Amino acid sequence: MNNRIVQNMAESLAKTDKMFSRTSQSVAVREAPLASNLVPVSLGRLKKATLSTLTLVTMALASCGGDPNGTIQMPPARSTMAPEVDWLYYFIYWMSVVSFVLIIGVMMYFVIRYRRRPGNERAAPTGHNTPLEVLWTFSPLILLWFLFDWGFTGYMQGVVAPTDSREIRVMGSQWKWEFTNCEGIVETGNLTVPVGEPIKLIMNSTDVLHSFYIPEFRVKRDVVPGMYSTLWFEATQEGEYQVFCTEYCGAPVGSGENNAGHSAMMAKITVVSPDEYENFCAEGPPPPAECEGREGDDRMVCWGDSIFHNPGYACYTCHNGVSAPSFNGLWGREGVMMDGSVVIADENYIRESILRPQAKIVQGYNNIAMPPFRLSDNQLDAIIAYIKSLEE
Amino acid sequence: MTAEAITHPSSAPAGEEENYLNHQKGLVSWLITLDHKRIGIMYLVAILVAFLAGGVFALLVRTELAAPGHTIMEAHTYNKMFTLHGAIMVFLFIIPSIPAALGNFFLPIMLGTKDVAFPRLNLASFYIYVAGTIMALVAITIGDVDTGWTFYTPYSSRAADGAVVWMTLAVFVLGFSSILTGLNFIATVHKMRAPGLHWKRLPLFIWGMYATAVIQVLATPVLAITLLLLTMEATLGIGIFDPELGGDPVLFQHFFWFYSHPAVYIMILPGMAVVNELIATFSQRAIFGYMFVAMSSVSLALLGFLVWGHHMFTSGMSEYATMIFSALTFLVAIPSGVKVFNWTATLYKGSIRLASPMLYALSFIALFTIGGLTGLFLGTLSTDIHLHDTYFVVAHFHYVMVGGTVFGFIGGLHYWWPKMTGRMYNERLAIVSWALVFWGFNQTFFLQFILGSQGMPRRYYDYLDQYATLHGFSSLGSYILGVGFVVMLVMFLLSLRNGVKAPPNPWGSAGYEWMTTSPPHPHNFAEDPFMTRGPYDYHLASDEELFEGFPGDFTVSEAKA
Amino acid sequence: MSTETHEHQGPAYLQHHFHTPVQQFSAAKLGMWAFLSQEVLFFSGLFVAYGIFRSWYPEAFSVASHLLDWKMGGINTCVLLLSSFTAAMSVRSAQKGTQNQTSMWIVLTILFALGFMVIKYFEYAHKFHVGFAPGEYFAPSPEGMEEISHAMQSVNHLSLSAPPPEIRSFFGIYFMMTGVHGIHVLIGIFVFIWMLVRNVRGEFSPEFFTPVDLAALYWHLVDLIWIYLFPLLYLID
Ligand code: HEA
């Protein structure tokens, strides 16, 4: 995969080189007579000196694209897509630097050379030069077409996810990110993914527009209510990466000195080895930060509470005693099922109800088709501890 | 016959000449005036106040961003600040700036006519602008306008209080002011040209105004209907933009940018138009490739209608649409390039004087080129995905809007100041303020390119520590920029108080507007002019016309001595 | 060299900044055309929204178009066409200098325009009565539900099982389009009243009839827009 991209890049660069030399040649040929009769020696040297310092300065500012450790202009390149984007970025950058230096250099030179002074009160009448006009009207087109083509190719790679991608659901809402990972594990504010594997995010918003942006991966996609948008990437190095929301989504009133709203709608992507990822899916995420520092049962209850109130699972929307049994006083109670059997709400019953919700339905409730959830054993224990704690 | 013979009436009254400022007195004579020059001045004052207000909001924004974490306000307040900054700068300042103020004043003079085609409409447009401004003030005072200047749905349509609706309606009303100005200019350019002023002699400033007017008339109504739909969505919930009601938020973006991309050419074309005049005058030379420059304005106006989708590359448009919009975006670079190349070529073998307006013109070329070239990073699909909605975009558009349009506007203000007020200003102060503005501007916004490519998102109240240094220096730059503008304001006020009296043609320009007195006669020219040469025919203009100069300036007699 | 002075010898209606009546007339006419193009683009936003929603929700739009009274819409189309004719006649008679006839044609135009508004009022009143109000006020009454089921029968080739919810969006767009158009008609009425006043004052002559001409131009555009609105909203399903 990586090799292919590098090869692509080499090819496009070869193309670029050719194109570059062709255009600059033709420009040089056309402008030669003009330039040669303008440049007096001293100013020529001055120009050369400025040019070379400028070049040095910019060289110092920028190294080449695709640097996994980042450059002055670009953050570390840590996805398979990133080097390609960086190459293109630096290509446009150098193209811009060269055009800018040429245009402004010539302009400054003219300003100095033709400044008004005794003997130069009257300008020479302006002539016409239609070939020159046509040249500078149409020659940039070649370069521009090349940019367009390169950019579009890269973009299409970013749009079409490989068919074997691992799918993860992303839900944006004011002002947090939630992920449904490992086909059922919900994470908030952090997404754990394996390195070296294409990941496809299927994203949706519950309220207003958001946008999912990972600078290190060079990917970004708007998250729109009422519509699914997708984004894919393949991380090339383990580590923690920043996620930003880049579509303005407001802020609450009265947040005081805290960062809040759009600018606080951040998340982390934790890229781990495939083994660690397997482990993660089996074990589930660790308890949330607010439960840290607690011990034993207390910690488990806190964790279970946070799962129950996590909008990603949204247990509370149904388990209110109306649509589905409430958790209050549930523990250890005897209940009559639809098929008439009597069951005690113990650990096994609760486990089954979460993992295979349709197995037993309590009499007096409709089967509202609760979806099966995938929770790790630790999470299940936490929920059980939480339900126990609600015993009256 | 020389142009000079027509326009310096020998019958000028002794003592003070009659001019548009002194022929009627009193506030009421201003408020009900139909004179395009006075309307232009009223517009000028209004937009400078708007600029000041927008600038104050900008400095509040920069102060909050000077250091990470809470600095002077909370997140929600910050969102209001950048919204008001953007909305005021765009709708109250930059769109009317050059056309409605300088254009109003100079378009009829440069056409050799007494007024615009519809003077009453012109005054109406001013009062509509005032009404829109008042509505915007109401919006600001009654509540929270925190949608960003782009009013994206469903955030804007679900805003709880009426302030957003007031703001939308204010912009709706302001749009009509802009449409009326454009309509007036189109009719004026077509029908009111002085005898002898055929299309190929039209000053390039007029060509730019004309192209702008076409966009104003054709694009602004789409914004109007969009905002009307948004208002209805916010008040009645008609279900066009809100997905919960069966609408589509991306449709709003299409509608909004269908106006707002052409609007960026409403902003830049007038700036370019001014620069043409400055370059010609201060290098004493006709603009190289006149017809190419004129046509590039028109083609920018037309191409500008086809590229709106480049603001939406990450929004979930079809790949097909994305491809077309990217390709067309590159096409827009061509006419801009044509202008830059021709301006540079104009300098060749000119007689160049680095007076303050010329400094602004040259800065314009450099800064606009930077802004335009960075537009190419954004038009390129794969790089835009990374750069979209980061500070790279913020830097891009400040380079084109401030480095481009504002520099053009300020340059034009310096250039035409003697004509409008009849007073010269202190050139030394002007150069000091130029240097401050130029330095401050680059320090503020160049660093933002790096912030952006490093991933700093825009519209962020707070940021990670890794961005702190660049933000700090950027804020520092903005204060330098602000000081530069204050020095400029002082300089202009001093000029009004005790500036040297300006001669008719202080810069030695061959342009038509310099053939009348400073300040101009109430009817622009004491006698109806008849154009016998083009506005850039320096080789046809006499020494007396071009080197009249003003005391203390470099004149031809000095040169000969 | 030009020796023209500022004191025009021209007629009273010639504004000081024009050289000749012809110049004044052609400037006004051009300005009006620019204004009309602006109007077209203003409405085009609505037409585009209509087109997009129609392509998203074809069933809802088919059903909903049957909820509009094509007879009333048809009558209104005729009324507007007639008013366009009378407006054109008012220009013609102003051009000929027959002041009284001009007044008559203008009055007729105003009457037709008012007629249009009255019919529109009855249509709106009925829509509100059965609950087809715009936006959040959309709440079909039992009567409204009946109309919907009727409408669904007329499109039973679509074999819909339930009324499509996007009928609400249709009415949102319907009220936007006809409402904005109605405001234009109202403005037209005021413009023609003003023309009537000026005509009675004797301001118009075969040499100067520009305002009537422009008012009629505007009116033709308002008419033209209705010509598009009517089939799009009422007829095609
Ligand atoms: C005065 C206003 C102005 C002007 C003139 C421009 C000019 C251009 N803009 Fe800019 N733009 C804005 C104002 C403006 N823009 C604003 C306000 C926004 C953000 C809105 C928001 O989201 O809030 C924006 C955003 C914006 C985006 C969306 C970015 C994003 O949100 O992701 C894009 C993408 O394509 C873009 C592209 C361009 C291009 C290609 C040009 C071109 O017209 C530039 C052409 C000029 C040149 C190229 C330089 C001169 C040419 C040469 C020297 C020739 C030689 C060189 C070559 C041909 C290579 N602009």
Ligand code: HEA
């Ligand atoms: C014409 C348009 C314009 C102009 C001129 C400016 C000028 C400035 N802008 Fe901005 N800006 C926008 C248009 C403009 N801007 C827009 C559209 C946005 C996007 C908003 C959004 O996201 O919704 C934006 C956003 C924006 C941001 C990003 C906010 C964010 O995303 O969180 C920042 C941050 O640095 C910024 C800073 C500045 C600064 C420091 C100036 C400085 O240049 C200002 C300096 C000016 C002054 C200090 C005034 C001084 C005036 C006088 C003293 C009187 C004048 C009188 C005479 C000279 C005679 N602007």
Ligand code: CUA
């Ligand atoms: Cu979510 Cu910004």
Ligand SMILES: [Cu+2]
């Ligand atoms: Cu754009």
